[in-house]
Amino acid sequence: MTNDDIVSDYTNYDYKKIFWEDGDREYEDKADRLAISRLLPAKAGVFVDVAGGYGRLADEYLNRGYTKVVVFDYSATLLEQAKELRGDAVTTVQGDIYDLPFEAGSVDALMMIRATHHFADIQKVSDQLAKILSPQGTAVIEVANKRTVVKMARYLLRKSDVNPFSYDTVTLKDLNDKGFFNYSPKYIEDVFHKSGFVIDKVLSVSNLRSGFLKKILPVKVRLAIESPLQFVFAPLRFGPSTYYRLKKK
Ligand SMILES: C[S@@+](CC[C@H](N)C(=O)[O-])C[C@H]1O[C@@H](n2cnc3c(N)ncnc32)[C@H](O)[C@@H]1O
Incomplete structure (x- = not known):
């Protein structure tokens, strides 16, 4: 596997402007923030936002008094942007x-949001995260879910041949024509277990992510419905994003 295969390179992509600001994704952004605020630990020493991009979600961890906050990413341009936006509050x-360039067991808490869909070898990524996490540490990981209500309906109505019920990982195509992976809940949970994680809490997130609902319901209304659904749908893993809070065995 070449470096080109394993890295989704955001260096020349204005992720902040194109995806978030021009992309009309206020609901998705706020749904992410709600989940993170519910899952991150109250206290931590070293915290790493893994594949954190330009630190979009930094408000959710900078207010917690963590001793050291690191934004880690492949893209140097996104990291420059993070520095411009957050200054000395982040490394x-x-x-x-x-x-990962962190000592084994040196990280007290980490999160990785909206990144699993980029990684062809998710087991290796999960193993890396488990390795750097301290024995009492907490990892909050968002996973692109294959078994959503919408994908089930499309499959059952024969509008899609992607089987949301199967164990295998599905590969879609993203803007850069690279792999874009969605995972079965059972598969990803097996991956986490193999890395030595145990699942502490699960949330189903972005449950109302739909072009149709976007047209008929204001963001505020969708978020009001989203809030309880994050808990209600969690056991069913129904939403497009599943958030896991993981501890080490
Ligand atoms: C969709 S963005 C998510 C950014 C941020 N977590 C957020 O939610 O706004 C995916 C991020 O993964 C990073 N990324 C992709 N492949 C990577 C790799 N192999 N190592 C480190 N970061 C990578 C990209 O540079 C990008 O910032």
């Missing part, structure tokens, strides 16, 4: 997730 570290 930025550039590198590849398949070879």
